[in-house]
Amino acid sequence: MSGINDTAYPQPRTELSDQDLISVFTPSATERRFIANAYSRATTQALIAVQLKMLQRLGYFVTLDDVPSTIVKHICKRYQVQPFSAATLQRYDQSGSKSLHQRMLREFVGLRLLDTAAQDWLEAEAVKAAQTKQELPDIINILLEELVHHRYVLPGFVTLSRIASRARVKVNDELYKHISTALTDVQQAGIDQMFRTRKGRSQWDQLKREPKQPSVREVASFLTHIQALRELAEGLPVIDGVSVPKRTQFVLEARALNVREMQALKPIKRYALAVLLIQAQLQKAVDDIADIFIRSVRNMHNVARERLKQYQLEHVAQGEALITQFRDVLTVFEDDGTEAQRVGRMRKILGDEPAAWIERCDEHIAYAGNNYYPFMLQPYRARRSLLFQCLDAMALKSSSPDDSLLRAVSWIAQFRSSHKEYVPADSGAIPLDLTWLADRKWHTLIQGQGEEAVAGLVHRKYLELCILSHVMDELKSGDLYVQNSDQYDDYRDHLVSWEEFDAEIGQYSDMVGLPADADDFVSQHKQQLANLARQVDARFPDNEHVAMTESGLLLRRSERAPPPEGLPEVDQAITDSMATASILDVLTETERWLDLHKLFGPLSGFESKVDDPRKRFLTTLFCYGCNLGPTQTALSVKGLSRKQVAWLNLHHVTEERLDKAIFKVVNAYNRFSLPQFWGTGKSASADGTKWNVYEQNLLSEYHLRYGGYGGIGYYHVSDMYIALFSHFIPCGVYEAVYILDGLVKNESDIQPDTLHGDTQAQSAPVFGLSHLLGIKLMPRMRNIKDLVFFKAESGAQYKHIHSLFRGTIDWDLIKLHYRDMLRVAVSIKLGRITPSMILRRLGTFSHKNKLYFAFRELGRVIRTLFLLDYISDVELRRSIHAATNKSEEFNNFVKWLFFGGEGVIAENLRHEQRKVIKYSQLVANMVILHNVQWMSRKLKELQSQGYPVGEPVLKALSPYRTSHINRFGDYTLDLGRAIEPIDYKIKFS
Numbered sequence: 004m005s006g007i008n009d010t011a012y013p014q015p016r017t018e019l020s021d022q023d024l025i026s027v028f029t030p031s032a033t034e035r036r037f038i039a040n041a042y043s044r045a046t047t048q049a050l051i052a053v054q055l056k057m058l059q060r061l062g063y064f065v066t067l068d069d070v071p072s073t074i075v076k077h078i079c080k081r082y083q084v085q086p087f088s089a090a091t092l093q094r095y096d097q098s099g100s101k102s103l104h105q106r107m108l109r110e111f112v113g114l115r116l117l118d119t120a121a122q123d124w125l126e127a128e129a130v131k132a133a134q135t136k137q138e139l140p141d142i143i144n145i146l147l148e149e150l151v152h153h154r155y156v157l158p159g160f161v162t163l164s165r166i167a168s169r170a171r172v173k174v175n176d177e178l179y180k181h182i183s184t185a186l187t188d189v190q191q192a193g194i195d196q197m198f199r200t201r202k203g204r205s206q207w208d209q210l211k212r213e214p215k216q217p218s219v220r221e222v223a224s225f226l227t228h229i230q231a232l233r234e235l236a237e238g239l240p241v242i243d244g245v246s247v248p249k250r251t252q253f254v255l256e257a258r259a260l261n262v263r264e265m266q267a268l269k270p271i272k273r274y275a276l277a278v279l280l281i282q283a284q285l286q287k288a289v290d291d292i293a294d295i296f297i298r299s300v301r302n303m304h305n306v307a308r309e310r311l312k313q314y315q316l317e318h319v320a321q322g323e324a325l326i327t328q329f330r331d332v333l334t335v336f337e338d339d340g341t342e343a344q345r346v347g348r349m350r351k352i353l354g355d356e357p358a359a360w361i362e363r364c365d366e367h368i369a370y371a372g373n374n375y376y377p378f379m380l381q382p383y384r385a386r387r388s389l390l391f392q393c394l395d396a397m398a399l400k401s402s403s404p405d406d407s408l409l410r411a412v413s414w415i416a417q418f419r420s421s422h423k424e425y426v427p428a429d430s431g432a433i434p435l436d437l438t439w440l441a442d443r444k445w446h447t448l449i450q451g452q453g454e455e456a457v458a459g460l461v462h463r464k465y466l467e468l469c470i471l472s473h474v475m476d477e478l479k480s481g482d483l484y485v486q487n488s489d490q491y492d493d494y495r496d497h498l499v500s501w502e503e504f505d506a507e508i509g510q511y512s513d514m515v516g517l518p519a520d521a522d523d524f525v526s527q528h529k530q531q532l533a534n535l536a537r538q539v540d541a542r543f544p545d546n547e548h549v550a551m552t553e554s555g556l557l558l559r560r561s562e563r564a565p566p567p568e569g570l571p572e573v574d575q576a577i578t579d580s581m582a583t584a585s586i587l588d589v590l591t592e593t594e595r596w597l598d599l600h601k602l603f604g605p606l607s608g609f610e611s612k613v614d615d616p617r618k619r620f621l622t623t624l625f626c627y628g629c630n631l632g633p634t635q636t637a638l639s640v641k642g643l644s645r646k647q648v649a650w651l652n653l654h655h656v657t658e659e660r661l662d663k664a665i666f667k668v669v670n671a672y673n674r675f676s677l678p679q680f681w682g683t684g685k686s687a688s689a690d691g692t693k694w695n696v697y698e699q700n701l702l703s704e705y706h707l708r709y710g711g712y713g714g715i716g717y718y719h720v721s722d723m724y725i726a727l728f729s730h731f732i733p734c735g736v737y738e739a740v741y742i743l744d745g746l747v748k749n750e751s752d753i754q755p756d757t758l759h760g761d762t763q764a765q766s767a768p769v770f771g772l773s774h775l776l777g778i779k780l781m782p783r784m785r786n787i788k789d790l791v792f793f794k795a796e797s798g799a800q801y802k803h804i805h806s807l808f809r810g811t812i813d814w815d816l817i818k819l820h821y822r823d824m825l826r827v828a829v830s831i832k833l834g835r836i837t838p839s840m841i842l843r844r845l846g847t848f849s850h851k852n853k854l855y856f857a858f859r860e861l862g863r864v865i866r867t868l869f870l871l872d873y874i875s876d877v878e879l880r881r882s883i884h885a886a887t888n889k890s891e892e893f894n895n896f897v898k899w900l901f902f903g904g905e906g907v908i909a910e911n912l913r914h915e916q917r918k919v920i921k922y923s924q925l926v927a928n929m930v931i932l933h934n935v936q937w938m939s940r941k942l943k944e945l946q947s948q949g950y951p952v953g954e955p956v957l958k959a960l961s962p963y964r965t966s967h968i969n970r971f972g973d974y975t976l977d978l979g980r981a982i983e984p985i986d987y988k989i990k991f992s
């Protein structure tokens with residue numbers, strides 16, 4: 004059964020300010036008249052008033068003995084009676100008058116009791132909620148909303164919990180039965196066969212296989228695995244009508260169960276979980292093959308670029324020799340003498356070998372202009388078979404009527420076993436069509452320049468490389484999609500229908516403050532861009548922090564403000580006062596404040612609970628959040644085995660639950676006064692840092708910028724220093740794809756609307772989408788001289804900044820696709836797609852995808868508006884720099900806490916790697932919360948002692964403190980140690 008603190012069930016607050024008492028718990032004149040008309044005694048009126056205000060506040064009656072004394076005293080003071088004693092309140096609770104008073108108050112407030120009909124209605128609402136929700140607290144919260152909306156007195160929490168539990172059991176059993184009865188006897192027998200163990204392995208274990216580094220042998224083996232998955236999935240029932248959260252929960256539960264545990268389940272549940280996991284694993288495996296294909300082709304391009312650079316360095320002398328020879332020939336051409344004499348001297352200079360010099364020139368030209376394509380042939384030989392196998396495994400479809408690339412793929416497939424270097428372009432039923440190919444360098448390589456070009460032959464391998472490269476690009480842009488995929492399916496299937504869009508757009512446009520009409524939107528932004536450009540141009544000569552130079556725009560750095568007076572003394576006093584504590588003690592104290600372990604029950608919700616759940620959770624958090632690993636944790640923390648530590652992580656912990664724990668820590672942090680000096684909570688910054696992982700997994704990749712193998716931990720950090728959200732992404736993925744997800748998925752009390760990022764956030768489509776989502780994107784800008792400003796109108800002229808503008812906005816394009824872009828934004832708001840899902844498609848140039856051009860054009864408008872503010876406002880640049888610095892400081896802080904295993908994530912499964920990143924964020928946030936609690940107490944003490952603890956000093960402090968934390972040594976998990984309660988009420992004068 005879920006705890007009351009895990010839900011939104013209203014409870015009496017014990018911490019109430021004077022303002023809360025006056026605004027919430029003071030009877031109004033109307034209420035006092037109503038009570039006075041019924042009863043004349045002031046004491047009775049006060050008792051009734053207490054119940055009235057609690058009913059209005061909570062939605063249900065509580066015994067007066069449970070009402071906080073501050074509320075009782077406040078209301079008694081209003082009625083000018085002495086505060087009631089505990090004995091008086093108890094007598095009233097046991098009196099017969101209480102029920103009469105409560106009926107009167109229900110009628111006055113307009114609340115109804117749950118009768119039999121209403122009970123049936125509530126049971127039906129619970130069943131409806133259980134169709135989309137799996138966690139009991141989520142179902143209970145929906146019931147609370149319905150009860151409040153329909154004006155019912157809230158029943159007891161235990162009653163709601165039982166109703167929710169019964170509804171979940173009913174819905175899940177119906178779903179299990181629906182799936183299992185759709186299976187034939189042969190399919191059921193096939194599933195049962197999966198749980199038979201041979202030589203210590205079963206087909207159930209093989210089903211959960213993850214791909215390793217994509218070598219040729221590994222891919223061939225994984226493709227065999229996919230074929231086996233397809234055979235398992237063939238004929239299985241299509242599961243429609245199951246919500247994403249519920250399906251995800253079932254898949255997580257199935258993945259966590261071993262053969263013995265699956266066999267112990269009732270048959271209908273065993274079959275249902277097996278079917279859902281088979282389908283989920285097939286979908287994920289198809290994604291993996293698409294990832295392997297894209298990475299393999301991308302790596303060939305990267306290797307070719309590097310080899311071209313080496314070639315150019317090695318052949319600098321050859322280029323100089325060709326230029327010298329050409330100069331000598333030109334000199335002879337200008338000399339006096341007959342034509343025959345000049346030709347003779349030219350032949351002498353060329354050594355009577357002009358053909359050899361022509362060959363050298365052709366070789367030099369072939370690699371000029373950064374044309375690295377010829378260097379792709381060598382790495383392609385080793386990967387050709389792998390790439391064709393990936394094409395076979397992906398059922399590619401075109402998302403537009405233009406299927407010319409797919410016809411080209413079919414054309415090269417007929418020469419898959421050929422060894423000829425050149426093949427006829429008119430081979431097959433349909434001749435080769437390359438009219439879609441715009442890159443002339445590919446044309447030159449494919450068609451050749453000699454007899455082959457005349458004969459209509461094409462270079463087979465160059466053609467294959469060209470087509471495979473374009474398949475990669477179109478998979479990334481969404482022009483091609485993969486059937487039965489998740490990440491590479493047709494994103495249009497996830498968008499809201501136009502009927503839903505029309506129903507939602509009015510409310511959405513009001514929420515984000517943007518016109519729903521395209522003409523109004525264009526007119527507003529066109530005027531805004533024109534006005535701002537004129538204002539910045541007029542102020543430009545007076546701006547001492549910016550200048551136009553011969554090399555372009557110059558932004559001068561402003562001097563850093565000196566630290567406030569008294570900061571070193573206050574900072575040192577805080578450091579000296581913080582007693583040394585082990586990292587486990589810090590986590591234990593913070594967890595006891597918040598009871599985070601209650602968020603991590605069994606995945607299914609039905610298994611028996613573990614013994615000593617707090618100890619088990621803390622040990623698991625310490626294990627994965629500090630990277631000790633189960634074996635080392637069991638050695639360091641006595642009383643638990645390695646299997647017990649790993650078991651809780653597998654059976655009780657999910658990414659969603661870790662997010663809920665993170666949000667709970669963030670909400671507690673937000674209640675302190677001290678973080679309000681560091682920021683408003685209205686802005687956040689996003690930045691990535693590389694985490695080392697073992698090479699033998701698909702997520703691991705060599706990162707050119709960071710060096711070494713690993714993945715990227717991508718964190719969204721509030722301007723108040725606390726981390727709001729995290730992702731774990733491959734090194735090769737464009738980080739800006741995930742920059743908006745953190746704000747959209749953030750469910751904490753801190754809700755930023757401004758987002759800072761590093762230079763990857765400069766992408767125009769990211770600017771466009773963020774604007775439609777109501778998010779102000781303000782990244783740190785580097786190489787601003789290379790960025791293009793866009794004018795609102797082509798004829799606009801500017802006296803001082805005209806050279807910055809090198810383009811004009813195509814307003815007609817924005818107007819034409821404005822509804823399509825808004826449809827994407829509404830779909831994100833309704834949870835149908837994530838920003839990263841669409842930004843993955845918009846991050847790659849596509850001549851077929853008109854939505855790409857529309858978002859890019861809108862992004863140019865918003866980015867130009869931002870750039871104009873950026874160059875003219877030095878304070879804006881300072882705030883962006885400060886925000887991004889906080890992200891970098893958090894990255895260092897979280898890595899300092901992730902000290903085990905030499906900082907290498909030992910997990911090889913991707914979903915476990917993502918959990919490790921969230922574990923580490925949760926640990927970091929818990930330490931930050933603990934530091935703020937201690938700092939608040941000490942700063943209040945220092946303030947009373949006369950230290951200069953004013954606003955400037957408070958603003959200059961940071962919660963990223965580590966000097967008092969002992970990361971190593973003997974760890975003792977002492978849950979009985981007395982701790983000071985958390986104190987949110989510390990304020991600073």
